[in-house]
Amino acid sequence: MTALTAFVMRREILLLASALLLCAGGAVAWYLLQATVLTIAVAPRDGTEPGLIKAYADALEADHAGIRLKILPFDDVRESAAALQDGRADLAVVRPDVLMPTNGLTLAILRDQAMIVASPEQAGIKSFSKLAGKRLGIGAQKDADYWLLKNLLAYHGLTLETAQHPGPVGTNTVLLVPVDPDGVATAFKDKRIDAFLSIIAPSAPKALALVGAVRSVARDGKVEFVAVEDDDAIIERFPKLQAVTIPGGLFSGRPKLPADDVKTVGASYRLMARASLSRPIAADLTQQIFEKRTAAAAQTDSAEYVLAPAYETTVAATSARIPIHPGAIDYFEREQHGFVERYGDTLYLLGALLGGLVSVLAWVRQRLASLRRERIDDVMDRLLEITGQARTLTDPAAIDALTIEVDGLATDVVRFAREKEPDSRTMAAVAIAIDTARATIHDCRLAAGGAVRPTRPTHLRAAGMAEG
Numbered sequence: 001m002t003a004l005t006a007f008v009m010r011r012e013i014l015l016l017a018s019a020l021l022l023c024a025g026g027a028v029a030w031y032l033l034q035a036t037v038l039t040i041a042v043a044p045r046d047g048t049e050p051g052l053i054k055a056y057a058d059a060l061e062a063d064h065a066g067i068r069l070k071i072l073p074f075d076d077v078r079e080s081a082a083a084l085q086d087g088r089a090d091l092a093v094v095r096p097d098v099l100m101p102t103n104g105l106t107l108a109i110l111r112d113q114a115m116i117v118a119s120p121e122q123a124g125i126k127s128f129s130k131l132a133g134k135r136l137g138i139g140a141q142k143d144a145d146y147w148l149l150k151n152l153l154a155y156h157g158l159t160l161e162t163a164q165h166p167g168p169v170g171t172n173t174v175l176l177v178p179v180d181p182d183g184v185a186t187a188f189k190d191k192r193i194d195a196f197l198s199i200i201a202p203s204a205p206k207a208l209a210l211v212g213a214v215r216s217v218a219r220d221g222k223v224e225f226v227a228v229e230d231d232d233a234i235i236e237r238f239p240k241l242q243a244v245t246i247p248g249g250l251f252s253g254r255p256k257l258p259a260d261d262v263k264t265v266g267a268s269y270r271l272m273a274r275a276s277l278s279r280p281i282a283a284d285l286t287q288q289i290f291e292k293r294t295a296a297a298a299q300t301d302s303a304e305y306v307l308a309p310a311y312e313t314t315v316a317a318t319s320a321r322i323p324i325h326p327g328a329i330d331y332f333e334r335e336q337h338g339f340v341e342r343y344g345d346t347l348y349l350l351g352a353l354l355g356g357l358v359s360v361l362a363w364v365r366q367r368l369a370s371l372r373r374e375r376i377d378d379v380m381d382r383l384l385e386i387t388g389q390a391r392t393l394t395d396p397a398a399i400d401a402l403t404i405e406v407d408g409l410a411t412d413v414v415r416f417a418r419e420k421e422p423d424s425r426t427m428a429a430v431a432i433a434i435d436t437a438r439a440t441i442h443d444c445r446l447a448a449g450g451a452v453r454p455t456r457p458t459h460l461r462a463a464g465m466a467e468g
Contacts, residue, residue, distance in 0.1 A: 035068045036281055040091035040271075041083035043074040044142065048302040049093045049110060049269060055299035059292040067285050077144060077269070084274060091285075094272045096322050097240040098144040104272035105325035107282060108289050111305040114202050114244040114266035115148065117226035118211055119195035120188065120218035127226060128156040133169045137179040137193035139210070145199045148267060149176075151238060152228075181206065184213035195226070199266065201305050202246050211251045221255065225262045234265055239321045241265045270309075273325050282327020308332060376416070376426055379409050383433035390440045394448045399441055406437050 042053045050073060057069040072088070074080045077095040084092035085101035094104055117136070119125040125134065131153070138145070150160045153174055161169075162176045169175045179187045179196070187193045196214055200207045215221050228234060231243045244266040249256040271289070273282055289306065296303035309324050311317035314333070317324040386402050393399050413430050416422065 035064075035066050036284075037068045037070055038090040038277075038281075038285070039070045039072055039088070040093075041072045041074055041080035041089035042093050043077045043080035045073060045075045046140070047142075047269075048300065051300045052110060052296065052302045052306075053093070055296035055303060056289065056292055058299070059295040060288060062295075063292070065288055065292075067281070067288060081272075084272060087274075089274075090277060091271060091273050094270050095144055095267055096270065097148060097238065097267045100240055100322070101272065101274075103275045105275050105323055105328075106309050107271045107273050107286050107325055107328045109307050109309055110269045110271055111201050111302065112242070112244065112266060112268050112307070113199050114246060114264050115152070115228075116198050116200065116202065116207065116211070116246070116264065117195055118214045119224050119226075120214060121222035121224050122219050123194050123224070125195050125226060126224050127229070128153065128158065131174050131195065131226070132158055132172055133174075134194040135169060135175045135177050135192065137177050137184065137187055137196040139179060139181040139184075139198060144267070146176075148199065148241070149197065152234070152265070155234060155237065181210060184210060185216050188214065188217040202244070202250055204305070205301070208251060211257070215252070215257070221257075223251075223257060225258050226264075227262050228264045231263050231265055238265075241267055270322070273327075275325070277325070277327065279325075279327035279330055282325045283330040284327075286325075286328040286331040376413070376422070376430065379413060380430060380433050382409060383430075383437045386437045387433075387440045390437070390444045393444055396445070396448055399445050399448065403438075403441050406434065406441065410434050 040053060042050050050071075053069065053071060057071060060068055069091075072080075072083060074083065076098075077093060078099045080089075080092045081094045081099040081101045081104070083089040084094065084104055085099075091107075092101065092104065093110065094101060117125075117131075123134075125131060138149075146160075153160050157172060159170070159173045160176055161173050176197075177187070177193050179193060184193075184196055188196075196210065198207060198210050200210075211223065215223050225246070235241055235243055242265065244264050246258060246262040246264060248258050248260045248262075251257045273285070290308070293303050293306055296306075309317070309322075309328075311320065311324060314329055317329055318326060383406065386406060390399065390402055393402070413427075413434070417427060
């Protein structure tokens with residue numbers, strides 16, 4: 001125990017322990033200040049979302065933001081939603097009408113899409129029932145768009161087919177005809193299609209171009225849009241869809257096109273986060289999405305269509321069919337948490353841990369100091385015993401043995417004094433005990449008629465210890 005006490009109480013060891021504590025605190029601070037890396041599942045591969053998310057990731061990295069994005073690409077939104085649901089991603093681009101992750105909560109809407117069905121006025125297609133027996137052109141066909149259209153036509157008692165044939169189309173059938181977006185006008189002129197469908201953001205440049213192509217083959221430039229009159233019932237039937245209104249005059253102001261507002265339905269591509277993502281991180285990410293929108297728009301126009309999900313109350317937002325993440329609501333409501341609120345529990349635990357370590361070190365130091373004092377007390381007790389024992393001895397050999405033992409105890413005290421700098425009172429008491437023991441042994445040796453051994457005065461040894 002004496003060797004352990006001497007080792008632990010050395011000044012170098014205590015300084016090393018303090019340095020280790022400081023390093024541990026620095027490591028914790030470094031960890032807390034590191035950027036949070038979130039894995040985001042992105043799809044569809046041929047859509048606008050990969051470029052949009054890449055633009056955001058670049059903007060976050062360029063600004064040295066506290067959140068970074070690690071992109072995990074997928075071919076289809078069904079796969080990206082599945083990646084969020086099974087825990088492979090923290091975030092995902094999700095189209096709720098295709099697959100709604102059970103653990104997904106909305107942070108932002110990347111783009112709202114509306115189903116636009118347009119035809120030249122002379123075709124006479126003003127409602128879904130008028131699509132029966134017609135050929136419906138479609139551009140880049142996605143599985144999600146196909147199923148949306150098929151379900152909507154089925155609601156109106158129509159069947160969707162994709163096989164192309166030159167003959168007439170069935171009475172209750174709508175034939176879907178793939179058309180290159182640049183060849184829409186030609187397809188109308190060649191009578192390969194009677195109407196054209198696009199599920200797209202109504203204000204997107206592609207939507208304007210497609211409607212313009214239909215207008216170019218329409219008599220007097222008049223275009224008909226198929227309205228979804230029972231949109232409330234359809235939304236109730238298909239709750240992952242949403243009602244969309246195309247404002248009158250969106251595609252042209254003179255003449256006004258459309259002439260009046262057109263009610264339709266659509267779907268949205270949303271940025272969703274896992275429900276377990278902490279509110280502070282979700283709030284920070286939502287803030288970055290809207291603050292970096294201008295920077296992202298420098299790389300892709302699709303950033304202009306990012307918007308916040310609409311809601312009236314916090315309760316409505318969190319209990320909706322497509323709920324919003326509480327962290328996003330914190331940002332929208334300007335109730336974001338500060339540093340202490342975010343890391344309060346962590347800081348409290350670290351403080352408690354460091355306090356406990358300091359207490360343990362203090363106890364160890366106190367305990368070792370107590371053991372050190374006990375060693376000195378043991379030496380003094382033994383010196384007093386030697387003083388009493390020497391008076392009863394007459395054998396020169398036994399007296400010499402006590403002399404050797406006293407020298408050994410004095411050597412221990414000298415080593416202890418050189419290493420630990422004990423207080424002066426303790427050293428004075430030890431010096432008196434050593435002098436007394438040696439004087440008693442000297443007297444006993446004279447009484448026994450033995451040779452007198454020279455002794456060095458204790459005060460000289462004390463001086464030597466001070467020099468050491």
